[in-house]
Amino acid sequence: MKSSILLALAIMAAPPAQARDDCDVPIKDWQTRDAVRALAETKGWVLQRIKIDDGCYEVHGTDQDGKRFEAKIDPATLTVIEIELNHKRR
Template sequence: MMKTGILPTVTLAIMAATSAQAREHCEAPIRDWKGREAVRALAEERGWTLGRIKIDDGCYEVYGTDETGRRFEAKIDPATLNVIEIEDRRNHR
């Protein structure tokens, strides 16, 4: 039976937390950013209706509704257009 200590588990947890923190901010240079039109095209592909696009922490932050009518806020990498985070906004006013 192979013995494992707590250290590998703790190390993995720290690495995961550090990775998540690193994604709170987007760091792509502005010259590499896709335009707001590309963000709107991404939203259309996903069935989203956008109400607002703004820039926060170097990322696009969009507010809208999905195809089911659920309100959300999404953080999008401006260079890759990868969705970094989506937050349900049903309980926000």
């Protein structure tokens, strides 16, 4: 019983986890939005929107099959970090 109480107190006393950006790149190292557009063109994507979210580029568009998607892109390397397909054709 005492160990359960001590565990509960230890958990409550722990500092909350800090939210971190997905991309931690200094602005001076970022590639341009034109570079993001060029990347999209090589992948056969048609972009509707480029924005910045959590320190990364986030793009919305359609892929080569006409499926809508969102992708998170590292602003320095232009590596696709995450892609989410919406599976709906426009």
